[in-house]
Amino acid sequence: MPAALELQNVTKQYPGAGGAPAVADLSLRVEPGETCVLVGPSGSGKTTAMRMVNRMVDMTSGDILIDGRSVMRSDPAELRRHIGYVIQNVGLFPHRTALQNIGTVPQLLGWPRERIVARARELADLVGLDPALADRYPGQMSGGQRQRVGVARALAADPPLMLMDEPFGALDPITRDHLQGEFERLKERVSTTIVFVTHDIDEAIRLGDRIAILREGGGLAQYATPGELLLHPADAFVEEFVGADRALKRLALMQVSDCELEPVGAVPAGSAAMRDDTSLRDALAALLSDPDGRLPIVDAEGRPIGVLALETVHAKLRVEAGAPSPG
Amino acid sequence: MSALASILSDFGEALEFIFTERESRAGGSEIGGTQLLGLLADHLALSAVALAIGIAVAVPLGIWLGHTGRGTFLAVGIANVGRAVPSIALIALFFAFLGTGFVNVALALALLAIPPILANAYVGIRLVEPDTVDAARGMGMTGPQIVRRVELPLALPLVVGGIRTSAVNVVATAAIAPLAGVSSLGDPIIAFGVYGESGRLGASIVVAAVAVATEVTFGLAQRLADPLPSTRRTVPA
Ligand SMILES: Nc1ncnc2c1ncn2[C@@H]1O[C@H](COP(=O)(O)OP(=O)(O)OP(=O)(O)O)[C@@H](O)[C@H]1O
Numbered sequence: 336m337p338a339a340l341e342l343q344n345v346t347k348q349y350p351g352a353g354g355a356p357a358v359a360d361l362s363l364r365v366e367p368g369e370t371c372v373l374v375g376p377s378g379s380g381k382t383t384a385m386r387m388v389n390r391m392v393d394m395t396s397g398d399i400l401i402d403g404r405s406v407m408r409s410d411p412a413e414l415r416r417h418i419g420y421v422i423q424n425v426g427l428f429p430h431r432t433a434l435q436n437i438g439t440v441p442q443l444l445g446w447p448r449e450r451i452v453a454r455a456r457e458l459a460d461l462v463g464l465d466p467a468l469a470d471r472y473p474g475q476m477s478g479g480q481r482q483r484v485g486v487a488r489a490l491a492a493d494p495p496l497m498l499m500d501e502p503f504g505a506l507d508p509i510t511r512d513h514l515q516g517e518f519e520r521l522k523e524r525v526s527t528t529i530v531f532v533t534h535d536i537d538e539a540i541r542l543g544d545r546i547a548i549l550r551e552g553g554g555l556a557q558y559a560t561p562g563e564l565l566l567h568p569a570d571a572f573v574e575e576f577v578g579a580d581r582a583l584k585r586l587a588l589m590q591v592s593d594c595e596l597e598p599v600g601a602v603p604a605g606s607a608a609m610r611d612d613t614s615l616r617d618a619l620a621a622l623l624s625d626p627d628g629r630l631p632i633v634d635a636e637g638r639p640i641g642v643l644a645l646e647t648v649h650a651k652l653r654v655e656a657g658a659p660s661p662g
Numbered sequence: 663m664s665a666l667a668s669i670l671s672d673f674g675e676a677l678e679f680i681f682t683e684r685e686s687r688a689g690g691s692e693i694g695g696t697q698l699l700g701l702l703a704d705h706l707a708l709s710a711v712a713l714a715i716g717i718a719v720a721v722p723l724g725i726w727l728g729h730t731g732r733g734t735f736l737a738v739g740i741a742n743v744g745r746a747v748p749s750i751a752l753i754a755l756f757f758a759f760l761g762t763g764f765v766n767v768a769l770a771l772a773l774l775a776i777p778p779i780l781a782n783a784y785v786g787i788r789l790v791e792p793d794t795v796d797a798a799r800g801m802g803m804t805g806p807q808i809v810r811r812v813e814l815p816l817a818l819p820l821v822v823g824g825i826r827t828s829a830v831n832v833v834a835t836a837a838i839a840p841l842a843g844v845s846s847l848g849d850p851i852i853a854f855g856v857y858g859e860s861g862r863l864g865a866s867i868v869v870a871a872v873a874v875a876t877e878v879t880f881g882l883a884q885r886l887a888d889p890l891p892s893t894r895r896t897v898p899a
């Protein structure tokens with residue numbers, strides 16, 4: 336059962352930090368099963384905020400509730416065994432194989448041996464780890480493979496809550512994109528509440544159900560769904576952080592099927608058809624390079640269902656933004 | 663040429679002393695040959711007791727200091743004092759205050775064994791990647807579990823390395839035990855009147871051989887203690 340997580344006016348003041356808190360009066364609620372992404376510039380307190388949840392860092396004031404129960408009421412080691420945790424630099428045990436690493440928490444929980452091994456294999460498969468790597472040591476794996484093991488290890492005991500600190504941070508863009516795609520599929524197969532830290536706004540928009548943007552000094556700048564964030568940035572900081580191309584990012588969140596199509600028939604000859612589950616961002620790119628700015632659209636079975644026009648996409652953006660649509 | 667010949671003949675007599683018994687110079691008892699086996703057993707027993715005491719004190723202390731991150735001053739200080747004070751001086755000092763006998767000699771040798779083991783255990787634990795320890799804590803391991811499952815296995819080669827250094831020191835230094843009335847392979851070296859020149863040289867050769875054997879044995883143990891896959895092993899594609 337996924338857990339509900341609530342941060343109530345949480346503040347962290349590291350000793351000797353000259354008065355400036357690392358996290359300041361942070362309040363937010365994550366619903367069961369949701370993925371909440373903490374995003375912000377380096378040093379904005381993302382890791383600190385996350386580590387207060389499993390008490391790796393002690394909060395100075397405020398409270399954190401998991402399913403309504405304060406984390407301060409649990410023994411820290413016991414609490415951590417029920418919260419999956421992927422640390423910022425993976426931190427696999429170098430003297431243990433991939434499977435042994437994955438089985439760490441079940442072992443701590445005293446599961447029988449056969450069940451641990453079976454579970455470790457299941458998880459390795461779930462995160463797409465090549466079975467040939469099961470008995471390799473971390474030093475014998477690539478960065479991407481280690482990341483997979485790190486995620487599998489955090490998921491092994493089926494935790495109701497999972498903390499992931501920049502799990503894809505140190506990877507090249509292609510591997511990163513690949514693992515992000517796998518993460519999206521993984522989210523559908525495991526029911527767990529996830530807090531995910533990144534400093535990459537595109538990753539946040541892609542993976543988050545809700546995004547908390549932190550600013551320097553650990554304050555919450557905005558907490559909203561990706562769509563709301565792009566449409567209505569709370570202030571200049573958020574606007575700059577999400578970037579000047581936020582219209583394009585919004586299009587990336589929508590599909591062709593979200594638009595009203597023109598009737599079939601007026602299909603211009605020579606234009607390649609596009610499926611209706613294409614993102615509007617990709618559709619726009621295709622429309623811009625089409626001489627007529629019109630593309631035939633087909634459904635998943637390849638049947639023509641209409642025509643998408645450049646103006647339609649533009650109008651869609653304006654409707655979403657609340658502006659009166661022309662015509 | 664004659665100098666070389668005399669050295670060779672000394673060696674020959676020493677080897678003969680090692681392998682065959684003869685009557686002692688003072689008359690009466692048998693020396694050399696199998697009599698050395700008794701001395702060897704005494705020597706090894708004394709060294710083993712001293713090393714065991716050293717390990718029992720220094721390994722837990724070094725691990726604890728390393729794990730808590732406390733006592734850098736203490737660990738480094740003891741290691742440096744250990745390096746600065748010559749072993750003979752340490753032992754002479756010890757006899758002067760505590761007197762002679764097996765227990766005292768064993769304690770003196772244990773004192774000699776402690777600094778390298780302590781320093782290596784401490785450094786071995788401190789050298790474990792902070793991220794690895796952080797992950798262990800984040801998975802819900804308790805302090806003792808982190809030590810047993812993560813820090814100690816990763817520090818083990820260094821811990822054994824410290825024991826190796828101390829073992830060789832102790833085995834070599836145990837040769838002076840007869841000065842404090844405890845039997846060891848040092849007997850023929852010290853009791854010249856009984857053993858003569860060939861006995862002194864023969865026993866020295868045996869002590870050196872025991873030290874080398876100790877070095878080799880613990881070197882092997884150190885390699886076996888490494889929990890990481892050998893870097894030379896080829897990874898299947
Ligand atoms: N153990 C600590 N002691 C003192 N100050 C700390 C400690 N850990 C973090 N800080 C400070 O707290 C602030 C927030 O750090 P934190 O690691 O939470 O940032 P972050 O948002 O995760 O950054 P990054 O994106 O670089 O990982 C920083 O100014 C950092 O220097």
Ligand SMILES: [Mg+2]
Pocket residue numbers: 381382383423500
């Ligand atoms: Mg961080």
